[in-house]
Amino acid sequence: MLFVDCWIDGRRVDLRVDGGLIVELGRLDPRPGEEVLARGTVCPHLAEPHVHLDAALLGRRAPNVSGTLEEGIANWAALRDGLGRQDVLDRARETLGWYASFGCTRVRTHVDTGCLENVAALIELRDTWTGGQLQVVAFPQEGMLTSPRHEEHWREAVLMGCDAVGAIPHFEPTRGSGDRSLRLACELASERGLYVDVHCDERETDEFRHLLTLCRLSMELGLEGRVVAGHCTAMHHWSDELAAQGIELVLESGVQVVTNPFDNIVLLGRGSYPRTRGHTRVDELWAAGASVGIGHDSVMDPWYRLGNANLVEAAYMLVHYAHLTSEEQLVRAFTTLSSDNHRCFGSVPRLEVGQPADLLFYEAADPAEVLRLRPAPRVLRASAPS
Ligand SMILES: [Zn+2]
Structure with a gap:
């Protein structure tokens, strides 16, 4: 799954998730068949x-x-x-x-x-x-x-x-x-x-x-x-x-x-x-x-x-x-x-390469827009609850 041009920690970057982990952060090209979510705000749970x-x-x-x-x-x-x-x-x-x-x-x-x-x-x-x-x-x-x-x-x-x-x-x-x-x-x-x-x-x-x-x-x-x-x-x-x-x-x-x-x-x-x-x-x-x-x-x-x-x-x-x-x-x-x-x-999660992909995607361009619109996020979990 690829997040493109998203607000993450104050930057606009792309982020790739694979196998429940964050595997890449930066400027990334979609792979064939990959689900792409674009221009949102991404943050930890x-x-x-x-x-x-x-x-x-x-x-x-x-x-x-x-x-x-x-x-x-x-x-x-x-x-x-x-x-x-x-x-x-x-x-x-x-x-x-x-x-x-x-x-x-x-x-x-x-x-x-x-x-x-x-x-x-x-x-x-x-x-x-x-x-x-x-x-x-x-x-x-x-x-x-x-x-x-x-x-x-x-x-x-x-x-x-x-x-x-x-x-x-x-x-x-x-x-x-x-x-x-x-x-x-x-x-x-x-x-x-x-x-x-x-x-x-x-x-x-x-x-x-x-x-x-x-x-x-x-x-x-x-x-x-x-x-x-x-x-x-x-x-x-x-x-x-x-x-x-x-x-x-x-x-x-x-x-x-x-x-x-x-x-x-x-x-x-x-x-x-x-x-x-x-x-x-x-x-x-x-x-x-x-x-x-x-x-x-x-x-x-x-x-x-x-x-x-x-x-x-x-x-x-x-x-x-x-x-x-x-x-x-x-x-x-x-x-x-x-x-x-x-x-x-006792711990604060961070969106970094190698970390579990426990993250949220808001269809809102940045934090001010999340507050203005208050949409429900798409919730990703590295391990689904049993
Ligand atoms: Zn109270």
Whole structure:
């Protein structure tokens, strides 16, 4: 198969695939009988760094009347314990199928540790899913220090075999206990050789600064490259001076920030007019050289009723409300999905000769056109899932 005059990594080149491998890159002539796809955008498979598969597709069962984060949490809490293994598996599998149809074959899901049956279901799915790589984060949705039972369940979920330790410091009873929850999470991850993935400062006031603590703990405990801070929306409201300090710590510690455009734009900034936005400082993080992932977060769940597991839509949303519309920023937003989004899985794929031909072809001339048109890609797999 030959890709002709395609946008690949900022260049217009041809690429040949044979026997499941990328065999040539450059200026190439078609061979007799070879399938040719021309003038598109080609990139590696996409990765999803932040979704909640235990809650996915439940938005219709529990409509969020007020549209708020709080009602989302309450509606989810009412459903969570009665779902059962099969219900969780069915919805998670269906959602993973949607991701796959849009070329995303690595997915990191959070799972609410308040229901260990749901945790077991997603670990079972991780161990049996043949469509790609799935990681599970032990996420204490109601906080871990809000009751001894919550901490116990969170610990047990981690010990059941989750890949990453989660936390939600802004949801703990005090800012001090929020920081303590981060120490517990980072120490547990360090002891067990796991990743850390925190719902961090998903608030819209400047008093939430748990990101600073998380970066310092990451360095103290030698967790560089293994820590993700999701949301970080309070940073939007920090002073420029504090934000500069925070971004420097992010760089120094190697913590990756993951922004979640859909949930952040609808769940935050809902107060009285004039309304603010609720998102992290993606442009400043990028300018400083930090790695930022883009998550879908909710797929038709109690927090966000829309979504279809197409990460290009999430990038499209982000470039609008975060003012990322320069040519360079549009390219970065799109390429993040197949580069920085893979970081939490421990490796970033590249389209090079000799590499497996796990790639996507979009009928769109370049990344800006992919964002403008948002077409479903043609998905090539080096090895078809069994
Ligand atoms: Zn989340």
